[in-house]
Amino acid sequence: MRTVLVTGGTGTTGRRVANFLCARGVAVRTASRHPVAGDDQHMIFDWADPETFAAAVEGVDRVFLVAPLSDSDPAAAVGGFLDVAVAAGTRRVLDGDHATASVNMLTWLRREAAHDGPMWSNGAAGEIRLTRIAGHWRIARITVRPAWAEGNRGILDPAQ
Numbered sequence: 001m002r003t004v005l006v007t008g009g010t011g012t013t014g015r016r017v018a019n020f021l022c023a024r025g026v027a028v029r030t031a032s033r034h035p036v037a038g039d040d041q042h043m044i045f046d047w048a049d050p051e052t053f054a055a056a057v058e059g060v061d062r063v064f065l066v067a068p069l070s071d072s073d074p075a076a077a078v079g080g081f082l083d084v085a086v087a088a089g090t091r092r093v094l095d096g097d098h099a100t101a102s103v104n105m106l107t108w109l110r111r112e113a114a115h116d117g118p119m120w121s122n123g124a125a126g127e128i129r130l131t132r133i134a135g136h137w138r139i140a141r142i143t144v145r146p147a148w149a150e151g152n153r154g155i156l157d158p159a160q
Contacts, residue, residue, distance in 0.1 A: 002027065004026055004060070004061075006031065007064065010032040010034065011032070011066065014030065017096075029060060032044075043055055047068035050077075053085070061092065064096055
């Protein structure tokens with residue numbers, strides 16, 4: 001059976017994604033920094049604490065990824081997480097790209113291409129996406145790209 005890990009699973013978008021998948025019979029594990037009372041499928045997960053990664057991805061083959069918003073350069077944390085996820089058997093990552101859209105764009109634009117090109121790239125207007133990371137780990141990556149806006153309203157239509 002397919003199991004999906006939703007990082008940021010108690011946030012606005014993560015919670016909606018988890019509810020959407022559960023309503024369709026998909027096994028879902030949510031992950032966030034804080035415990036959820038009565039939810040045995042919720043894992044403590046903190047981008048700043050790599051020790052939380054392995055337990056979150058155990059038995060998971062798909063991940064809905066909400067990158068860390070508090071980090072102006074989340075590539076290192078995301079990269080470390082993907083290493084652990086792939087080693088545990090994860091084969092598909094849905095990048096909740098809206099999470100990176102609010103990150104300070106000047107950080108991206110000033111970044112030197114010191115690692116065979118940027119880990120993150122700025123594409124079309126309003127699009128910031130993982131580029132090299134998914135190819136490096138040989139996993140499928142699908143990116144969700146909303147219209148350019150601050151916030152995440154309208155990303156998921158609850159009726160769908």
